[in-house]
Amino acid sequence: MSDTLTTVLLFKEAxxxxxxxALGCSVVGVYVVLRRIVFVGAALAQLSSAGIxxxxxxxxxxxxxxxxxxxxxxxxxFSMAGAVFFGIGGGGxxxxxxxxxxxVTYAVAAAAxxxxxxxxxTGEAHDIFLQGNILGITHIDTLVLLSxxxxxxxxxxxxxxxxxxxxxxxxxxxxxxxxxxxxNLLLYITLGAVIAYAMQFxxxxxxxxxxxxxxxxxxxxxxxxxxxxxxxxxSALTAAALGFxxxxxxxxxxxxxxxxxxxxxxxxxxxGRRMTHA
Amino acid sequence: MTALVRFDHATLGYGxxxxxxxxxFEIPEGDFLGLVGPNGAGKTTLLRAxxxxxxxxxxxxxxxxxxxxxxxxxxxxxxYGFPLKVLDVVLMGRYDRIGLxxxxxxxxxxxxxxxxxxxxxxxxxxxxxxxxxxxQKQRALIARALVGEPSMLVLDEPTNxxxxxxxxxxxxxxxxxxxxxxxxxxxxxxxxxxxxxxxxRIALTMEGAFRIGSVDEVMEETTLTSMYGIPVEVDEVHGHxxxxxxxxxxxxTPSHGTPGV
Numbered sequence: 001m002s003d004t005l006t007t008v009l010l011f012k013e014a015x016x017x018x019x020x021x022a023l024g025c026s027v028v029g030v031y032v033v034l035r036r037i038v039f040v041g042a043a044l045a046q047l048s049s050a051g052i053x054x055x056x057x058x059x060x061x062x063x064x065x066x067x068x069x070x071x072x073x074x075x076x077x078f079s080m081a082g083a084v085f086f087g088i089g090g091g092g093x094x095x096x097x098x099x100x101x102x103x104v105t106y107a108v109a110a111a112a113x114x115x116x117x118x119x120x121x122t123g124e125a126h127d128i129f130l131q132g133n134i135l136g137i138t139h140i141d142t143l144v145l146l147s148x149x150x151x152x153x154x155x156x157x158x159x160x161x162x163x164x165x166x167x168x169x170x171x172x173x174x175x176x177x178x179x180x181x182x183x184n185l186l187l188y189i190t191l192g193a194v195i196a197y198a199m200q201f202x203x204x205x206x207x208x209x210x211x212x213x214x215x216x217x218x219x220x221x222x223x224x225x226x227x228x229x230x231x232x233x234x235s236a237l238t239a240a241a242l243g244f245x246x247x248x249x250x251x252x253x254x255x256x257x258x259x260x261x262x263x264x265x266x267x268x269x270x271x272g273r274r275m276t277h278a
Numbered sequence: 279m280t281a282l283v284r285f286d287h288a289t290l291g292y293g294x295x296x297x298x299x300x301x302x303f304e305i306p307e308g309d310f311l312g313l314v315g316p317n318g319a320g321k322t323t324l325l326r327a328x329x330x331x332x333x334x335x336x337x338x339x340x341x342x343x344x345x346x347x348x349x350x351x352x353x354x355x356x357x358y359g360f361p362l363k364v365l366d367v368v369l370m371g372r373y374d375r376i377g378l379x380x381x382x383x384x385x386x387x388x389x390x391x392x393x394x395x396x397x398x399x400x401x402x403x404x405x406x407x408x409x410x411x412x413x414q415k416q417r418a419l420i421a422r423a424l425v426g427e428p429s430m431l432v433l434d435e436p437t438n439x440x441x442x443x444x445x446x447x448x449x450x451x452x453x454x455x456x457x458x459x460x461x462x463x464x465x466x467x468x469x470x471x472x473x474x475x476x477x478x479r480i481a482l483t484m485e486g487a488f489r490i491g492s493v494d495e496v497m498e499e500t501t502l503t504s505m506y507g508i509p510v511e512v513d514e515v516h517g518h519x520x521x522x523x524x525x526x527x528x529x530x531t532p533s534h535g536t537p538g539v
Contacts, residue, residue: 034357034359034360035357036359158378158379159378159379161370161373161376161381161382162373162378164360164370165370165373167357167360168356168357168360168362168367168370169351169355169356169357169370171349171351171355172349172351172356172370172422173373174329174331175329175330175331175347175349175432176349176371176373176374176426177374178374219361222361223361223363223406224361224362224363224366225360225361225362225366227361228361
């Protein structure tokens with residue numbers, strides 16, 4: 001037991017990083033699930049990965065200097081562009097259905113990311129985008145993650161009722177003078193920021209997991225918005241800590257282990273709900 | 279009577295598509311106006327123009343300075359996937375008064391409870407909105423509109439999809455709010471027969487045509503026949519006026535009924 005703890009503590013920065021990713025993603029994930037924009041989250045994650053890949057590709061060619069040297073900068077640009085596009089209802093007025101636009105974005109971004117990495121001189125294995133590299137998180141990385149997550153959480157705490165209103169009933173919000181487009185955009189921008197930063201460490205799979213599963217767990221158990229947020233955050237932090245603790249001694253990949261624990265928690269929530277509603 | 283809303287040669291539409299043109303009318307304070315027409319006839323366009331969310335393509339739509347709308351959207355336009363209690367939903371009607379970044383106060387909650395009592399469902403304040411019946415949901419949304427202390431109540435298809443009992447109860451409640459609280463009311467509906475027996479005036483919109491007047495003026499066979507484009511008659515049953523389409527026999531599909539309008 002003490003050996004396990006010692007091993008886990010060796011990677012404590014990685015654990016802290018995973019907890020910050022879990023916290024940020026689980027909060028914005030509540031809106032992702034309730035607004036039924038789960039695949040916007042997936043598309044933004046893929047766009048971020050394509051941004052990172054482009055950064056690596058261009059840096060290998062000596063193009064872009066500092067901008068391409070820090071992959072997160074490109075991830076942020078791509079993610080934000082996607083957030084703005086989807087936030088203002090991109091594709092919604094065209095003949096192509098909005099979910100198809102999201103699907104096209106997802107597929108093209110995923111393929112572009114893999115192709116760019118395959119040809120990048122500084123490229124790493126492309127599965128890093130899928131699985132991430134939690135164990136590679138450093139103290140500085142955790143601080144960077146916190147510097148993005150903290151303002152996002154602050155925005156969500158301050159403007160909870162505005163985000164709730166435009167998500168629940170945008171037409172009435174509009175008649176009360178709310179700039180629905182602005183609040184939607186702000187919500188999507190916070191989503192894009194969290195995803196862009198979480199992506200480079202957590203990978204598409206883990207980020208998508210934290211955006212969806214904790215909120216789904218909350219939705220199954222809670223009877224209020226406060227309850228959903230509380231359960232989503234708690235289950236995400238528990239999955240991150242427990243998954244991480246299990247992955248190190250058993251030599252399992254951290255991301256998928258955390259996702260498996262998230263899935264188990266969601267399954268328990270479903271079973272609990274079935275029993276209480278039986 | 280002060281005009282709360284005034285249309286002056288207003289043309290409404292989206293981009294180059296004109297939906298209604300050259301509208302000139304007023305909604306005076308204390309009015310109970312029914313806006314009636316079939317789906318796609320421009321009711322929502324007109325409603326948006328009144329609420330200020332759709333500027334006219336030409337002409338002007340002006341509202342009295344400081345006018346507050348209490349808007350009751352179509353029941354199915356809100357997202358019942360959100361786990362919200364009835365009280366939480368009613369409080370939304372005060373969000374703009376509460377201000378950015380601030381939470382509802384005790385006083386806001388008291389007002390929300392009063393609004394729920396006013397529409398007869400204060401006992402449901404702690405229930406999930408999604409668990410309510412159609413009529414109860416409609417009352418909750420009306421309470422949300424009332425809690426903002428509006429000058430004008432605007433209801434979009436409040437009885438859509440309801441059974442006869444719920445329809446009668448909701449229309450009676452709206453009539454009560456108009457008479458008891460002296461509220462100006464605009465009620466949008468596609469069902470002329472429902473609206474005609476509760477409102478004071480009717481605005482009828484039909485494929486670009488628009489007619490507004492007292493119930494007596496609009497519920498007149500020549501007017502309605504001209505608006506609907508088919509022969510209709512207005513009958514009276516137990517003091518209620520009912521519009522029915524006259525039987526039309528065609529070679530292809532013989533008609534067997536006299537559908538209400």
